[in-house]
Amino acid sequence: MNLILVCLSFSLIFPISHCALQKPPPLPILPIPTASQVQWQLSSMALFFHFGTNTFTDSEWGTGRVDPSVFNPTRLNTTQWVQVAKDSGFNRVILTAKHHDGFCLWPSEYTEYSVKSTSWRNGSGDVVKELSLAAKEAGVDLGLYLSPWDRHEGCYGKTLEYNEFYLGQMTELLTRYGEIKEVWLDGAKGEGEKDMEYFFDSWFSLIHQHQPGAIIFSDAGPDTRWIGDEAGVAGSTCWSLFNRSSAQIGNTDPIYSQGGDPSGHDWVPAECDVSIRPGWFWHASEVPKSAIKLLDIYYKSVGRNCLLLLNVPPNSSGLISDEDIQVLKEFSELRRSIFSDNLAGNAILNASSTRGSIGDSRFDPYNIFKEGIYTYWAPEENVSDWALHLNLQESVSFNVLQVQEPIYMGQRIMAFHLEVLNEDGDWRMVINGTTVGYQRLLHFPNVESQHLKFVIDKSRADPLISYLGIYMDQFSIVNSAFHRSSPANINSSQVLWQAIHNHSTTASI
Ligand SMILES: *[C@@H]1O[C@H](CO)[C@@H](O)[C@H](O)[C@H]1NC(C)=O
Ligand SMILES: *[C@@H]1O[C@H](CO)[C@@H](O)[C@H](O)[C@H]1NC(C)=O
Ligand SMILES: *[C@@H]1O[C@H](CO)[C@@H](O)[C@H](O)[C@H]1NC(C)=O
Ligand SMILES: *[C@@H]1O[C@H](CO)[C@@H](O)[C@H](O)[C@H]1NC(C)=O
Ligand SMILES: *[C@@H]1O[C@H](CO)[C@@H](O)[C@H](O)[C@H]1NC(C)=O
Ligand SMILES: *[C@@H]1O[C@H](CO)[C@@H](O)[C@H](O)[C@H]1NC(C)=O
Ligand SMILES: *[C@@H]1O[C@H](CO)[C@@H](O)[C@H](O)[C@H]1NC(C)=O
Ligand SMILES: *[C@@H]1O[C@H](CO)[C@@H](O)[C@H](O)[C@H]1NC(C)=O
Ligand SMILES: *[C@@H]1O[C@H](CO)[C@@H](O)[C@H](O)[C@H]1NC(C)=O
Secondary structure, three states: OHHHHHHHHHHHHOOOOOOOOOOOOOOOOOOOOOHHHHHHHHOOEEEEEOOOOHHHHOOOOOOOOOOHHHOOOOOOOHHHHHHHHHHOOOOEEEEEEEOOOOOEOOOOOOOOOEHHHOOHHHHOOOHHHHHHHHHHHHOOEEEEEEOOOOOOOOOOOOHHHHHHHHHHHHHHHHHHOOOOOEEEOOOOOOOOOOOOOOOHHHHHHHHHHHOOOOEEEEEOEOOEEEOOOOOOOOOOOOOOEEOHHHOOOOOOOHHHHHHOOOOOOEEOOEEEEEEOOOOOOOOOOOOOOOHHHHHHHHHHOOOEOOEEEEEOOOOOOOOOOHHHHHHHHHHHHHHHHHHOOOOOOOOEEEEOOOOOOOOOHHHOHHHHHOOOOOOOEOOOOOOOOEEEEEEEEEEEEEEEEEEEOOHHHOOOEEEEEEEEEOOOOOEEEEEEEOOOOOOEEEEEEEEEEEEEEEEEEEEOOOOOEOEEEEEOOOHHHHHHHHHHHOOOOOOOHHHHHHHHHHHHHHHHO
């Protein structure tokens, strides 16, 4: 420490070329995420709870004129919601505190259209409070959705009054329930609805003032952006770089949202929202998607540098339905089964070059086998060939590639590919891609080889790799056959459990 200080002050007076005792890390390339954005990204997935009067009226967009007394979830248990989230690998939950119909799941002082006008808990209930306590108890992060569009409130359409009303409600939500990790602003608004201006700058500033750690979601950020579709699918090129000023809330260009912007000057990674069922609210007639379908969405969201926000709507009893719990369990089991064992984990590695001096573990290629993004391989600076050779020591079959960048250093990679050495001694390309970001997952037909070469073809700055894994996914294939015979997901559990069992027995041999 002292030496470095001496060296630093010395070099200020007498500039010298080699100062540091150790090669420091490369410079980050801007833009880079805030600490809250990194934490948000590390959580990978969140559960969305759409719940309110719509749950009881079999509707998606309530009119705002339904009698509040329809809201009567006799067995409401937010501990169950949070437990379901936690058990299936979701550490963040987001609740629609107020949807477009204007009904508030907490006793707001600015309207009567809320839980206080119902017989649920004799009008003294507060769903937001119950969920916040359950989430806190379980160590799960809480986010809240407060719809800007309000079909009940009389002052909707009067710009000043409604902005005051909205911020009044927002302040209640951000000051009564402890730490709020995300605030979700939906850009939706019905055709022909009254024209009015939302004071987004005031909203965002006030949210960050009350909850400095909160991530704000909207079509245009500031902290996370909508992916631009409700299928949960990101672009196969997906930058966290973006220009907030190039996106307009409520009127986005889906192509720009899905792909981000390689020359964007803001860090605004995307969130992929999708419902486990056809609708966002619970409907007795609807069934959840299959676990395999969720796995496919996972590849196209979490596997494309985004956070997956999966809606699992509580039913009219106030509980998550058994069918949904079953699918979530299977989804979690699938992920565990595929991703728990990196088939490249015992590989002998050599890198085209490595930053720093030989034996400096900070930039060592073997860092790519350490979980997480806080260690990485860095190549020597100013070279233009970037490759990692993996000798797996035996022939291995696989069909999934996982790559991660240490995003706190900026998103760098623009193009990469994977090659395998075939039996004739020729290198053959297996798969190529563009962006990586926090995490890229690519699924391709089975290949088998002992020697792999991961090559970065193009990068905004020296590419840094924090994780590389290969896996065998036997399920996506199993199900594509299964799906053809029963598209409605009647019950895939048995097939799935059998396949999982078969897979884990093979893997452990
Ligand atoms: C609520 O759900 C939790 C978790 O499933 C359960 O342990 C608890 O008994 C339930 N509470 C009530 C009152 O049913
Ligand atoms: C609700 O009110 C009724 C009638 O006033 C009372 O009998 C009942 O105990 C109350 N229930 C709760 C949960 O407070
Ligand atoms: C985003 O901003 C950068 C300048 O910071 C600019 O080069 C780029 O063209 C912008 N993107 C769009 C879509 O306007
Ligand atoms: C809601 O889900 C629970 C299981 O958690 C189930 O017992 C209950 O019957 C469901 N309610 C409705 C209305 O389907
Ligand atoms: C790395 O390994 C590959 C084969 O796996 C070999 O062709 C290459 O020469 C090796 N590079 C170095 C620098 O050892
Ligand atoms: C790398 O390139 C930059 C810019 O061209 C230059 O300033 C730097 O000295 C180079 N570093 C090395 C180690 O060659
Ligand atoms: C993959 O490689 C092919 C052949 O070189 C090229 O045409 C294609 O654009 C590449 N795709 C990506 C995503 O880089
Ligand atoms: C599906 O099958 C599993 C295993 O046989 C069973 O436990 C589960 O109850 C079934 N689920 C439905 C919704 O029928
Ligand atoms: C699991 O293995 C058994 C016995 O080898 C086989 O009959 C069955 O088809 C396999 N199931 C799946 C889903 O792969």
